[in-house]
Amino acid sequence: MANFLYTLIIYPLYEIIECIYVFFGKVTYNTGFSVIGVSIGITLLCLPLYAVAEKWQQIERDKQKAMEAQLDRIKKTFSGDERYMMTTAFYKENNYNPIMALRSSFGLLIQIPFFMAAYSFLSHSISGSFYFIKDMGKPDALFSIGNFSINILPVAMTLINIVAGAIYTKGFKFKDKAPIYGMALIFLVILYNSPSGLVLYWTMNNVFSLVKNVFYKLKNPLKSFYIMCCALLIPASIFVLLKAHTKMMNRLFFLVIVIGIYCLPFIVKLISKLLDTKLYYLTEHKKERHTIFFLSSVILWLLIGYVIPSSLVASSPIEFTDLTVHSNPQFYINNTFIQAAGFFLFWALCIYFLFSKRIQTIFAAFMTALALCAIVNTYIFVMNYGDISNTLKFLSCEDFGALSLASLFNIILSIAIFVLVFIFLKTGKIFTYINSILLLVMAAVSIGNTYKINSSYIDYKKNYAQGDASKVEPIFTLSKNQPNVLMLYLDMAQAQFVEEQIKENPDFNRQFSGFVNYPNVLSFNGHTIMGSPGCYGGYESTPPEMNRRSDIPLVEKHNQALLTMPRIFNEQAGYSAVITDPSWPNYKHFCDFSFLEPYPNIKGYQTVGNYYRLWASEYKDSVIPDNSDKILKRNILFFSIFRASPVVLRKLIYKNGNYWNTDESMENGKSSLDNYSSLSLLPRFAKIEETSNGSFVAFINQLTHENDAMIFEAPDYKPVAKVTKKGSSRFDNNIAYHTQMASFKLLGTFFDYLRENGIYDNTRIVIVSDHGGEHQEDCFEKNDDLDRAITGGQYWGRGHYHCLLMFKDFNASGDLKFDNTFMTNADTPSLLMKGLIENPVNPFTGKIIPADTSKIKENGVYISAADTHQPSNNGKYTFSIKPNQWWHVKDNIFKAENWKQEAPY
Known part of the structure; x- marks a missing residue:
């Protein structure tokens, strides 16, 4: 109940205070002035309430004054029950109820929720110095006598409060003065050892209250106050518009408020x-x-x-x-x-x-x-x-x-x-x-x-x-004597970063030895739902081909794509087959492995999230609060x-x-750590032994997609609570680069593990992503009109379709190479099956998956720029792609002339 009442009554005021604080912080870039700004803002917001309170208090005082003489006579003449009955009758005759006396306290009552909200916010949300205040988050302790510190701000606050009360209650009876002075002393006791930021706020409240009380004694207080505000807004506007280090949007917003104040009379x-x-x-x-x-x-x-x-x-x-x-x-x-x-x-x-x-x-x-x-x-x-x-x-x-x-x-x-x-x-x-x-x-x-x-x-x-694993057990087997085929799928990994990653960490040349990186690579859409099926199922699972098979539900075609390689390797080559954390299984956003039920030889596992607590218990230095x-x-x-x-x-x-929000601790990295922990445990997920058949593993991870989450600590790119080194790359402040570096660091460790166990050479690997990032990349020929036409100004740049594709064949070695051949992520199945399975047949379409895909791409490919990234955004049988959302791309994707708005049919 206490939490309910706080949320209902105090929380709205807390958020108003927080927003005012942030606003003045952006204008002044000073904690102390931000606190004073909060005081100004709350005072102005409460002025109408204080005006109502003053009106009610005056009504109560006038009523009490009018009844005073008769009540005194009743007190002198009667006693006991007679006095009570006569007083009650007199109140009834004057349409008065004793409970109306609370009107005289209304001015104090309305301060209570504002004080509680201010106390809740300012007592732990601010820090920094302000003139003579060394730390706004602690008592001011300006003087010390021995080991005893004296806080001056609370005393100054109380004196100002008493002066304001004396001006306000001039001519009042003692019973009307007592609550005000009593409250001043209560606040002195409550706030004496409070953070100086909170005391500064309340001190300024008392200063503004003093000013308000002075104005109330004037003949026309409201008009006088308005004229003063208009006069003060002139220098304030000059400062904000010409001197303040803030964005133009903030200045315009302030100017709109000022204009509104000047227009108030009209x-x-x-x-x-x-x-x-x-x-x-x-x-x-x-x-x-x-x-x-x-x-x-x-x-x-x-x-x-x-x-x-x-x-x-x-x-x-x-x-x-x-x-x-x-x-x-x-x-x-x-x-x-x-x-x-x-x-x-x-x-x-x-x-x-x-x-x-x-x-x-x-x-x-x-x-x-x-x-x-x-x-x-x-x-x-x-x-x-x-x-x-x-x-x-x-x-x-x-x-x-x-x-x-x-x-x-x-x-x-x-x-x-x-x-x-x-x-x-x-x-x-x-x-x-x-x-x-x-x-x-x-x-x-x-x-x-x-x-x-x-x-x-x-x-x-x-x-x-998802479960909560108590230990890490192997979930797939890698053979010492038979071929191993790995598809390592990193959601939204970006080809643009690879060259910079090698520059920053040359050891990747050794760890990724034998790999070929294809920079000139294209995805078929900028979202997983259309960009990922090609990775799993090849060209028959790209948007134009899936839409051609319009008699089969999309969800079924998507599941078929997920199953294409596991079924081919298992049924046509006798390999064991494992897939982890598949993308959109059954068009669910979680690991729904029911699509594997008809195929008991294909195993599915969820790794993301299942091992976080176990990993966190082993790597306490890397744990970031959720x-x-x-x-x-x-x-x-x-x-x-x-x-x-x-x-x-x-x-x-x-x-x-x-x-x-002012709480810097609200940055969250849980999703990233769920994926990071899964990727870091790759060596422990693998059981290495001699087998009678090969092994196919599709390992899917989304650490590279969690680009809203966190920066990692360079040069190891590990998660830490407070990052001190961001690396030497030109992308050092790019979160997507950090997540990709962290992913590559973990993959490099896994590849070292394969070498130590003597199976790196008999393992074929593809590292692939479903799509690229959402921003323009400087490796593309600049053409803003083209980017705007493709993306509609939403996911700015052709980089949205620039995915990652890296390939290592059996027994390949040497530094990581770059090959500018035109590729797509739908080349993945062909790269992985080439030479292992003769004329592999897609079990769902009956068509052969070619080892050489160059003929498919020789005249270019059709990709979809549709922003339909949820199953509900599409039809039951086909993707919802408008004619102007199809693009034909060929040869060098970095040249603007190779992108044409054209539908495949």
């Missing part, structure tokens, strides 16, 4: 006129006003708190399953639902009912327009930002289109919605009906998403939940706000995937 006049005309009926009819505000609040609550989070998780439930102690992803949706309730129900309703009917009418109209805009932004302005990780970072998106035709249209439509709401919100009935319908639709969507998530979770737990729980509990709400916001604000909200 806005107030316009609103006042609307209240007297268009919104008059709603102002005078409480029921309709309350209903429309409540329904709009519930829409925002349901949309941001449940619909968007559940749609996110429902798109791929298993990606959010078993990440942390909360195995069921439904937990994070429910948590976000409570967080959103704090914003859009608890605090929205509290603030709404504090104000007069005219202000309530404005709130009702604004909330209605806001709810409609949020729905429009969510479902019309979806935008394609590409893949997103389970920690809510987009894997490739750099340009959010903040300034684009779509964002301009979005702004115009949002303005139109606000105008239409104010025009048609005469009685509120039409929007009551609209809101009710929207709520029913969203409830239906929520139920559908919940059903899908929980069904997937139950299925996962029942049949395929922060998935913290990240998801915080960022899903911000992701929902991101989706429901105008396009122009999304980049600002996303903020490089941090979503305005």
